[in-house]
Amino acid sequence: xxxxxxxxxxxxxxxxxxxxxxxxxxxxxxxxxxxxxxxxxxxxxxxxxxxxxxxxxxxxxxxxxxxxxxxxxxxxxxxxxxxxxxxxxxxxxxxxxxxxxxxxxxxxxxxxxxxxxxxxxxxxxxxxxxxxxxxxxxxxxxxxxxxxxxxxxxxxxxxxxxxxxxxxxxxxxxxxxxxxxxxxxxxxxxxxxxxxxxxxxxxxxxxxxxxxxxxxxxxxxxxxxxxxxxxxxxxxxxxxxxxxxxxxxxxxxxxxxxxxxxxxxxxxxxxxxxxxxxxxxxxxxxxxxxxxxxxxxxxxxxxxxxxxxxxxxxxxxxxxxxxxxxxxxxxxxxxxxxxxxxxxxxxxxxxxxxxxxxxxxxxxxxxxxxxxxxx
Amino acid sequence: xxxxxxxxxxxxxxxxxxxxxxxxxxxxxxxxxxxxxxxxxxxxxxxxxxxxxxxxxxxxxxxxxxxxxxxxxxxxxxxxxxxxxxxxxxxxxxxxxxxxxxxxxxxxxxxxxxxxxxxxxxxxxxxxxxxxxxxxxxxxxxxxxxxxxxxxxxxxxxxxxxxxxxxxxxxxxxxxxxxxxxxxxxxxxxxxxxxxxxxxxxxxxxxxxxxxxxxxxxxxxxxxxxxxxxxxxxxxxxxxxxxxxxxxxxxxxxxxxxxxxxxxxxxxxxxxxxxxxxxxxxxxxxxxxxxxxxxxxxxxxxxxxxxxxxxxxxxxxxxxxxxxxxxxxxxxxxxxxxxxxxxxxxxxxxxxxxxxxxxxxxxxxxxxxxxx
Numbered sequence: 208x209x210x211x212x213x214x215x216x217x218x219x220x221x222x223x224x225x226x227x228x229x230x231x232x233x234x235x236x237x238x239x240x241x242x243x244x245x246x247x248x249x250x251x252x253x254x255x256x257x258x259x260x261x262x263x264x265x266x267x268x269x270x271x272x273x274x275x276x277x278x279x280x281x282x283x284x285x286x287x288x289x290x291x292x293x294x295x296x297x298x299x300x301x302x303x304x305x306x307x308x309x310x311x312x313x314x315x316x317x318x319x320x321x322x323x324x325x326x327x328x329x330x331x332x333x334x335x336x337x338x339x340x341x342x343x344x345x346x347x348x349x350x351x352x353x354x355x356x357x358x359x360x361x362x363x364x365x366x367x368x369x370x371x372x373x374x375x376x377x378x379x380x381x382x383x384x385x386x387x388x389x390x391x392x393x394x395x396x397x398x399x400x401x402x403x404x405x406x407x408x409x410x411x412x413x414x415x416x417x418x419x420x421x422x423x424x425x426x427x428x429x430x431x432x433x434x435x436x437x438x439x440x441x442x443x444x445x446x447x448x449x450x451x452x453x454x455x456x457x458x459x460x461x462x463x464x465x466x467x468x469x470x471x472x473x474x475x476x477x478x479x480x481x482x483x484x485x486x487x488x489x490x491x492x493x494x495x496x497x498x499x500x501x502x503x504x505x506x507x508x509x510x511x512x513x514x515x516x517x518x519x520x521x522x523x524x525x526x527x528x529x530x531x532x533x534x535x536x537x538x539x540x541x542x543x544x545x546x547x548x549x550x551x552x553x554x555x556x557x558x559x560x561x562x563x564x565x566x567x568x569x570x571x572x573x574x575x576x577x578x579x580x581x582x
Numbered sequence: 583x584x585x586x587x588x589x590x591x592x593x594x595x596x597x598x599x600x601x602x603x604x605x606x607x608x609x610x611x612x613x614x615x616x617x618x619x620x621x622x623x624x625x626x627x628x629x630x631x632x633x634x635x636x637x638x639x640x641x642x643x644x645x646x647x648x649x650x651x652x653x654x655x656x657x658x659x660x661x662x663x664x665x666x667x668x669x670x671x672x673x674x675x676x677x678x679x680x681x682x683x684x685x686x687x688x689x690x691x692x693x694x695x696x697x698x699x700x701x702x703x704x705x706x707x708x709x710x711x712x713x714x715x716x717x718x719x720x721x722x723x724x725x726x727x728x729x730x731x732x733x734x735x736x737x738x739x740x741x742x743x744x745x746x747x748x749x750x751x752x753x754x755x756x757x758x759x760x761x762x763x764x765x766x767x768x769x770x771x772x773x774x775x776x777x778x779x780x781x782x783x784x785x786x787x788x789x790x791x792x793x794x795x796x797x798x799x800x801x802x803x804x805x806x807x808x809x810x811x812x813x814x815x816x817x818x819x820x821x822x823x824x825x826x827x828x829x830x831x832x833x834x835x836x837x838x839x840x841x842x843x844x845x846x847x848x849x850x851x852x853x854x855x856x857x858x859x860x861x862x863x864x865x866x867x868x869x870x871x872x873x874x875x876x877x878x879x880x881x882x883x884x885x886x887x888x889x890x891x892x893x894x895x896x897x898x899x900x901x902x903x904x905x906x907x908x909x910x911x912x913x914x915x916x917x918x919x920x921x922x923x924x925x926x927x928x929x930x931x932x933x934x935x936x937x938x939x940x941x942x943x944x945x946x947x948x949x950x951x952x953x954x
Binding site: 249304338369500502512529 | 606607694706710713715728743745746748749753776784879883888889890915920926
């Protein structure tokens with residue numbers, strides 16, 4: 208009994224010390240509070256895949272009344288900002304000088320071929336930005352269909368189809384990219400607080416030798432780890448709540464699942480991130496190495512290989528294999544599902560189970576490694 | 583002058599030794615950029631090559647079967663199941679086992695033969711709305727092909743206007759061609775800025791910086807001695823990534839190495855300058871690390887690497903003029919793919935030079951102020 212109370216007292220004292228250390232170091236506050244806020248504001252507003260207007264240089268080689276009305280349709284389209292130029296070489300200069308995003312060409316035989324039913328409009332883009340091409344192609348459909356319908360009214364037959372697609376985007380009807388970016392950002396923020404910050408802090412103690420000093424006290428490895436976990440866990444949860452509030456009130460991302468499950472999922476993921484931070488720093492004991500490793504192992508994969516931005520199913524098999532070892536993958540899936548699709552058991556429990564197992568494995572092995580490092 | 587040069591050389595040598603003598607730190611400087619370049623080169627693409635989908639086909643005619651077989655033949659769409667009831671769709675989409683559910687009603691073929699518009703419903707998993715949008719776009723082009731075939735087979739006028747897309751410098755519009763040259767700047771900046779920020783902070787934390795200050799070195803010499811080795815390390819990293827781009831990913835380099843390296847040199851000067859600036863503010867290694875991170879991350883994410891700068895709000899666009907990476911990305915891609923020369927790249931060279939000069943002189947000033 209006395210043993211337990213002594214244990215608790217030691218943990219409390221150390222937690223207190225660690226908390227004070229966080230509070231006194233402006234850079235920890237920066238990462239716990241300023242950082243999540245900055246992330247969510249910068250990226251919430253900055254990371255947008257919703258392209259607004261495309262600026263194009265338009266060359267009308269045909270210069271007929273038909274082509275002029277097509278040009279008019281493009282000029283009226285809210286998606287295009289049209290600059291009329293006289294030749295393709297002029298258009299190319301504008302594209303290469305990054306004055307416009309791409310070029311549109313109405314070829315000189317446009318009217319003739321239109322009457323034959325085989326007219327062509329060319330889009331020319333700079334291949335250094337392949338995404339732009341796809342966007343412009345999509346946008347160009349609008350004015351062309353509009354023009355075609357107007358021509359149909361004036362006698363020439365035109366109808367779309369015969370098969371037309373009626374598409375619906377479930378979970379995100381208005382196609383707002385914040386809907387998938389905000390849940391992903393929560394994962395990024397917690398990864399950084401959990402893994403990156405903890406790795407730095409513990410490595411510093413190893414580097415300065417203050418840990419060895421701690422271990423001559425009656426404190427045990429497990430107690431030490433707990434006292435490190437608790438304050439950073441708190442810091443991570445503060446970051447999480449900030450993201451939650453911002454997602455709700457700034458970006459109006461709907462939370463369709465239960466708040467309780469969202470908290471549960473993020474707490475487990477935070478434990479995994481903390482576990483990585485603790486393990487890495489205990490293994491390398493150098494601030495530089497620990498921070499670089501934490502960055503390489505957690506932050507970059509959480510951004511690139513988690514399904515946050517890029518679709519996992521389209522990655523080559525061996526890279527997909529790697530993603531299964533990355534906790535961020537499960538966390539992103541959980542966050543996106545709980546936020547947008549609701550409590551879907553077939554997504555929730557397998558992902559939570561994997562994260563839980565990872566957290567347990569990491570914390571246990573950190574404990575073992577810490578003990579071994581001491582002897 | 584001569585002795586100053588000698589002193590700087592000695593410092594450079596010392597700096598290299600400090601970084602490279604530890605095998606673990608050698609490893610951490612060169613291995614991650616290589617691995618990241620390979621992994622992200624394959625992973626970071628908005629193109630889709632596997633779209634799992636399910637079908638609810640209540641029309642049992644030839645036309646719908648033809649449409650679906652072309653979908654399966656695309657190589658991209660992978661049919662997971664044939665559903666028989668509408669209620670089954672949500673289970674497939676919710677669990678993420680299918681990105682797309684396609685529903686064809688029983689009167690599909692009747693409408694087609696009657697020259698009416700025949701509807702096909704496509705339901706996409708919008709949890710990642712970008713992926714969903716791309717998948718819907720791919721489906722749209724399969725349907726367009728079907729329409730064209732149908733029209734010509736049934737003596738209907740062909741689609742009167744075709745949109746033909748051509749591109750300069752990247753004929754297949756392969757997103758890797760734009761991604762991998764972008765990684766040159768991104769990965770190099772992450773490494774160098776942090777390395778520089780830490781190298782001064784480490785000396786300060788270990789007390790060796792004070793020893794350095796009592797030597798005959800002038801603050802400006804110390805600055806140069808810190809900056810040059812890190813720039814060289816950065817250039818080595820950049821070269822490694824360029825080699826991978828050319829020999830592993832086979833992306834043809836059409837530009838001039840002189841222009842590219844001049845640009846990368848300026849960029850690294852700016853990155854190292856920012857690193858020194860951070861380290862002149864930070865008191866400990868931990869602070870240096872965190873401040874560097876707080877700088878690197880927004881720079882990396884808001885550089886146009888993953889999302890276009892032009893879709894950012896005006897306010898952020900104007901903040902990002904201080905971001906050296908955006909100029910480096912533009913510069914690398916344009917030299918690499920377009921063979922842009924000095925004249926076309928002034929809008930990149932100039933800001934990089936200004937950022938480099940400002941941060942280097944700013945941190946020199948901060949260091950010397952700390953001396954007095």
